[in-house]
Amino acid sequence: MPVPRTGRKSDSATEHKLFTSARLWGGNDIATSGDTLPRKRETHHIKTCPGEALRASGTGLDPKLPHAPTEVHVRVNACVTHIAHVDSTRAAASDDSVSPTTSTHPSPALRIAFTHVLPLLVGCLLGQLLPTLAQMPGFRLHVLWIPGPLLMGWLLFTPRPQWRTCLLAAAAGTVLASVLVPFVGLSGLVASAGELVLVAAAAWLLLRWRGTGSPLEGYRDIALFVVLGGIALPVCVAWWQMLVVPDAPRGLAAPGVLLTRLLCSSVSYLLIVPAVVNIARVLQTPERRAGWRWRTVAVAVLLLGVLGVIWGMDWPEGVMTPLLVLAPIPLLIWALIVFGVSGAAVCMLVVAVLAMQLSMAGIGPFAFWTPERNLITAQVWTLGTSCALLFLGALSEQKLSNHLKLQQAYRRLGEVTGRMLVVQEEERTRIARDLHDDVNQSLAAISICLSTLRNQIPDAERHSVVELQDQLLTVSNDIRSISHELHPSILRFTGLASALDAFCIKRNARGALRVRCRIENPPRLGDDRELSLFRIVQEAVNNVDKHAHASTAHVLVTVRGEQLLLRVDDDGIGMPVAGSTPAAPGLGMISMEERARLLGGSLQIGSSPLGGTRVEVRFPLGDAATGLPPVRVVEPAVDTAARPAPVVRNTVDELRQLVDSKQLTELRTTYNGSYGASLLFNTSTLNYYVALFHEKDFWRVIKTDSVDNAEKVYRTFVEQTEQLAQVYIDTTRLQAGKRYTENLVAYNEERLRSLQQEADLQRQQSLQVSASLEQAKQQAVSLSTDLRSSHSELDALNQRIQTLQAQQLNPALSLPSAETATPDPAPQGNPANP
Structure with missing residues (x-):
């Protein structure tokens, strides 16, 4: 029976990393680091006969001591043993297939030479020769300068310990280019070497100050790269060239040439570095190569x-x-x-x-x-x-x-x-x-x-x-x-068609629902895929019986091209009508969706021509299309010829009584996280007990008197503890990832909501400004109309004033009608007054 034990420190770093925390019997915890594999430990107990001295090599126990124990606890780390076994197997396989003087994998030095040294050397050589040959006529100006940006992009995705190799390769390419180009002297070499050092410093600053993620991925990284690579680095390189190159343009002597060189350097870094970094990212991540096809x-x-x-x-x-x-x-x-x-x-x-x-x-x-x-x-x-x-x-x-x-x-x-x-x-x-x-x-x-x-x-x-x-x-x-x-054991022995026929017959005999099953040319899909299909049909028919209020259900399994089609129709109440609130999917629906997705297909639910609901599953028939792991139904193989008595199962209470009375001897125990399997022996009845437990609770107990059967059942239980522990670890990781994704989605939704609110506010403000502008325009039109009427009145007044002024200057003109009507008689012989 497992008992509380204290943890011991592992002498191996690998063993320490592979262990995880395991809760032992009695409530004690052994805390270890790492989460790569669940902890697996076996404890072997050797019961000594009364009066017999204990002789065990390497146990460190002396039976002559007054308080020497009567049992030897030998702890074996199964994870480390498995890794050592795998390593030895691989080594033996490599010894058998490869001679001692040859190797199938290149050495690290050769790999670095092909992946870093040779590309950088050739790139810097060609990058210095081609711009020199294609420079601007009459000015000796380059369109692009390749060596510095190429080295900077290479350093951004290369591990820090390999930077020295990259710098030496770039320097070698620069020196070789100076040998091939006759007009590059010692000052040009010094200038190129200084530029390489400045490039390494800028790359180190970019990696040190970058945010989370890869280089040049976030806005902060891009802004920092534009400042360092587009402004600071070209200025520093130009200043260094003015110091070491005698005929370099200085000050206002050649402002156009100096400006062109600065722009050339800035453009080179802003163009070449992102191209190198992103191409390396595509080569390292297969998911990013989706768009790189020959046609595109x-x-x-x-x-x-x-x-x-x-x-x-x-x-x-x-x-x-x-x-x-x-x-x-x-x-x-x-x-x-x-x-x-x-x-x-x-x-x-x-x-x-x-x-x-x-x-x-x-x-x-x-x-x-x-x-x-x-x-x-x-x-x-x-x-x-x-x-x-x-x-x-x-x-x-x-x-x-x-x-x-x-x-x-x-x-x-x-x-x-x-x-x-x-x-x-x-x-x-x-x-x-x-x-x-x-x-x-x-x-x-x-x-x-x-x-x-x-x-x-x-x-x-x-x-x-x-x-x-x-x-x-x-x-x-x-x-x-x-x-x-x-x-459904019939599924394993007779296949999917017989299992579905038997299922439909039992459903027809048990309830009022009539289930009709039609299977056309069913292929052999394998136990795991057939079991998933059977579970989908079983769940769909159960949903029809519980919720559809149907009298008939039709099950169809057929092959359509390269796909297998499973369809379940009923004549029940059908899907919810438009406008009603649909019910939340239950566990059965979720289980069907997951099984269909793991088969590599899809689940569709819609209206049936019979008036009810149609459940349709399609998935490809190819073996590579399925992502379903094999369902291993563990049934211990029992050799009926070797055992003298049948195996008695489900003896949990009996085992607990024997444990309480201390009548059992623990032979072996394996822990995987909080799950474990134990092999115990009853010296009184000569029976073996194999127990599968979780923390302090027994899940299953097998009792047998055959040591072979006990060993088989024990190995089966150990495999089950490994699976359960791995499922627990994966579930914990998935829950953590799910919480992180939910938090990220909530943050993005909150940010989107705030942006939408700001956009709505700006839209309202713009509408208010437009209304104010329209009102001001109307007021301006009204004022213009009033101004024109005022001008008209003013013109009329001016004419009237002019008329009155004229009348005041010539009063005789004011009474023309009266003089005409009653003229004064003039004396004859005297002329009239003018």
């Missing part, structure tokens, strides 16, 4: 060629320039959507090189001035576009990272669900076996006792005993039916 790559190359042709055509000046400048933007956005950040970075690099080369040749949307000024214009455009693309890529990268984490969480959920279904099937098998072998046997014994009693009592009282026996027989039949439903 060919389409991208074709679009880049079309862009080059469009830029190279002779367009009217000033008319198409804005459209030509914005032409690469849709291409870059398409590359970001299809390929991700890596594809967008590569496309941006190609577009920038194309724009700067065409600008130096006097072609393209940036060719308006001299080649030097055209190059500066193209570099400024490249800086702005690359910075915007970096921040847009950070948003896409965060979305992709969250999507990958969610996929990983769903994958783990599927694995844990599969293991839980395995444990569920094993528990159903155990319960069915106990009902069939123990309860039914007890009922049969009671029936025998009642038959004996019936023969001993008077005839007048026998009728009650007969009725009791009939009721007992009915209970026994019900228990047998429940046992067959829990563990």
Whole structure:
């Protein structure tokens, strides 16, 4: 029987990491670190005969001591033993298949040489030769400078211990390029070496100050990279070159050349470093290679060629320039959507090189001035576009990272669900076996006792005993039916078709629901997949019987192309009508969905042509499509020829009594977390007891008098403890991941809600401003109308004033009608007054 024991420190670091915390009998805890494997420990007890001295090599016990124990506790760490066995097996296999002088895997030095040294050396060599040969004529200016940005991008995804190797490889490439190019002297080598050191320092600062996640993934990393790689590093490199290179441009002597070199360095770092880092990320993460297909790559190359042709055509000046400048933007956005950040970075690099080369040749949307000024214009455009693309890529990268984490969480959920279904099937098998072998046997014994009693009592009282026996027989039949439903043994021996036919026949005989089953050319799917299909049919028919109020149910299993179709129709009340509140899915529906998903298919629920509900499951027939782990129904193999007596099961109470009376000897015990299996021996009756327990509770006890059967059952129980412990660990991890994902989703929802509130507030403010502007416009129109009327009145008044003034200046003009009506008679001979 397991007893409380104290933990001992492991002498091996590997053993210490593999252990997990295990709760032992008696309530003591042994705390160890690591969560890679559940703790597995075996305790062997060797009972010594009375009066016999204990002779055990390496036990450290002396029977002559006054308080020497009578039992030897030998603790063996099964995890470490298993790892040592696996290592020795692999070593033996490698010795058999590979000669001592050869190896199937390259050495670490050779792998580093091929993955770091050779690519960096060749890249720095070509990166220094190609820009030198393609430099700007007459100015000796480079379009791009490759060695420094290439080294910086390489260092950002390389472990810190390998930085020295990368720096030496880049320096070797630079020295080799200086040998091949005649006009690069000692000062050029010193300048290049200083640039490599400055690049390493900038990469160290980026990794030290970065946020959580990979390099250049978040907004903070992008902003820091723009400041360090786009501004600080080019300025420091230019200052270093002015110090060590005698003929380097200084101050205002050649402002155009100095500005072009600064922009060239900044553009190089902003273009090449993201491309290198994101391509390395794609190569390291298989999930990010989804968009990199030959067709999409060919389409991208074709679009880049079309862009080059469009830029190279002779367009009217000033008319198409804005459209030509914005032409690469849709291409870059398409590359970001299809390929991700890596594809967008590569496309941006190609577009920038194309724009700067065409600008130096006097072609393209940036060719308006001299080649030097055209190059500066193209570099400024490249800086702005690359910075915007970096921040847009950070948003896409965060979305992709969250999507990958969610996929990983769903994958783990599927694995844990599969293991839980395995444990569920094993528990159903155990319960069915106990009902069939123990309860039914007890009922049969009671029936025998009642038959004996019936023969001993008077005839007048026998009728009650007969009725009791009939009721007992009915209970026994019900228990047998429940046992067959829990563990359909016919499925294992005859296949899915026979099991479904038997299930439908039993359902028709038991209740009012008529179940019709039709199976067309059923293929052999394997025990685990057939069991999942049977459970789906069983749960669907039970739901029809409980909730659909149907009279008939139709079960169809057929093959449609490369898929297997399972369909269950009924003529019940059907799906909820539109507008009603649907009921929450129960455990049965969730179980069907999980089983269908683990089969690699899908579950669909809709309306049936019969008027009720249709449950339809489709999944591919290929073996690789299923993700269901094998359901191992553990039934200990019993050698009937070797055992003298049958095995007695479900003796939990008997074992507890023997443990309390201390009549048992513990032979072996294995712990896996809080689960364990024990092998005990009764010296009085020479019987073996095999127990499966959880903490202090016995789950199952097998009693036998055969040592072979006991060993087999013990090994089976040990495997079950491993599965249970692993399921517990996976469940704990999944729950933690689920809580983290829920918190992340809640945070994002809260942030989205706040952003929506701010947007609504801004929208309301804009509406208020628009209303105020409309009101002010109406007031202005009204004032304009009043002003025009006032001007009209003022003009009328001015005319009247002018008329009055004229009348005042010439009063004779004021009475023309009176003089005409009654003229004064003038004396004859005298002229009239004027």
